[in-house]
Amino acid sequence: MIVVPADLPPDVVDLVFASVLPSEAGSPKLREDLLDTWVGVTDAGGSVGFTAPADKAAVAATLDAALQRVTVGHDALGILRSADTAVGMGLLVDRGSAVQRHWRTLLRVMVRPELQGVGAGRLLVEGLHQMARTLGLEQLQLTVRGGTGLESFYERFGYAVVGRHPGAVRVVPGDDRDEVMMVARL
Numbered sequence: 001m002i003v004v005p006a007d008l009p010p011d012v013v014d015l016v017f018a019s020v021l022p023s024e025a026g027s028p029k030l031r032e033d034l035l036d037t038w039v040g041v042t043d044a045g046g047s048v049g050f051t052a053p054a055d056k057a058a059v060a061a062t063l064d065a066a067l068q069r070v071t072v073g074h075d076a077l078g079i080l081r082s083a084d085t086a087v088g089m090g091l092l093v094d095r096g097s098a099v100q101r102h103w104r105t106l107l108r109v110m111v112r113p114e115l116q117g118v119g120a121g122r123l124l125v126e127g128l129h130q131m132a133r134t135l136g137l138e139q140l141q142l143t144v145r146g147g148t149g150l151e152s153f154y155e156r157f158g159y160a161v162v163g164r165h166p167g168a169v170r171v172v173p174g175d176d177r178d179e180v181m182m183v184a185r186l
Contacts, residue, residue: 080115
């Protein structure tokens with residue numbers, strides 16, 4: 001468990017980062033909290049795999065598959081908690097290849113919309129990086145949707161753009177965005 005650094009604003013002082021054990025990933029309360037967060041982030045325009053308005057059933061199916069991978073130990077889940085409620089999440093996804101065991105993909109990084117812009121994202125990413133180091137990882141890779149400005153957010157944590165897939169994300173017909181790949185050494 002990682003406690004909020006002293007230099008974060010008062011809005012996030014009650015937030016705590018925690019790793020989710022495989023045995024905890026099946027918790028109905030955790031699932032409900034993460035589903036609420038994911039739908040809220042999607043509906044607020046966040047680039048977390050879906051477009052607004054969120055199809056709650058589709059988000060739930062994707063979340064359930066992710067939680068199952070955590071339950072069986074394939075992937076790792078880190079969350080932000082406020083009291084007894086999960087308000088943010090990120091996954092360290094194992095690619096399953098013996099030659100890629102030294103790195104993982106950082107996926108589904110999100111905090112509830114009301115916590116964005118006050119340091120919660122920073123706490124989440126720093127916690128996920130610490131979790132990755134504890135797992136012995138040397139690198140993390142992630143992708144962001146072009147046109148969102150997220151590249152500059154992740155650059156603060158040591159990520160650099162290493163590739164771009166033009167037009168890979170179709171937000172709506174006529175609004176295609178690049179998928180931008182970024183990598184950080186830990």
